[in-house]
Amino acid sequence: MAKTKFKGSVILNPVPVVLITTKNKEGKTNVFTVAWAGTINTKPPMLSISVRPERLSYEYIKETMEFVVNMPSANLTKKVDYCGVRSGKKEDKIKEMNFSLTDSDNVSVPYINECPVNIECKVHSIIPLGTHDLILADVIGSYVDESLIDEKGKIHLEQADLITYCHGEYFKMPQDAIGKFGYSVAKNTVKASTPKKKASFKKETTTKKTDFNKKEYAKKSKTPSKAKNFKKKK
Template structure:
């Protein structure tokens, strides 16, 4: 089967579609939707977001050196899209999308109450790369919705209805096809794990 060769571009999908909240003291908080985001380091825990300098939120984050990454779900798809195509210069996105600003523990930027996970971040460096500038940030706190805790106190993130962004589309995550390390587990281990999973059901 042949393949076409295209000019250089970003074709790494799917990506997380997250709502990033930020704000200056005394002003209305804002939300920007970001797909250029991810994990940078485990110890210390660090993440990044990449934002165009002309975006309204850019100057806010550059000045305050903080933001919150809010994970999104299929129920938040419309709000996620809206916060990516409307500017905080013109609208109050929390108000328009009926989202709840919740005070953070470590930063002044608000969390989004409707999101299952909120990650409070403090900027440590700004990389001016080209069309987008990368905000490298240390994770200061993570908030998880208690509604998704199981009877053993384990947070079931995959039960929240997470969605992703892929080639211009928002997509709901599908069925589980494996777990980390499953390809090298011995046959006996896999059967034992499968039996345990069936008993839980």
């Protein structure tokens, strides 16, 4: 396979694109777009985002040491892009984009209700790197639309119509799996190598969020060791 050589450049793509909500000590809330985000630890649960220090939300994060990661669906792509190119120093992007906010349970920062998944974060540490600072955060809690959770308690993020960012463009996350963890070494290699298409499902509730509690979810799951954090909000 012929290759073209490039000088040092981070071309790791695609990556998830998320909306980050922040709040300063005066109570002002802002939202901005981040494409450099990732999972970094399981126990304790942690994630990271990379942010330019000149961003307004960077100031807000340093003030309160809290933020919320909101995972948008494809129907919000234009708003996601807008929140990435416009500055909160000049306008109220939350108002302009007509986002509705809901108070979080564990942090002072609200989450965007229109996003199907929201993750509460408390800053663990900030590492200056150059153009960006790497913000490491503990995941305190999360919320998922009930429409994405089946009768067995399994989360179907593939049904959330999430978007990714790839070299300057936005793409939908596909719904059909091409494999699953461990299928390459499964005993029945014929069946394991051809994963079946996941059946879609619908629920009457499409906007209500479910809060996660690991112990309660483990009781309902057939595989408690892999359970995520579920608890319905009252």
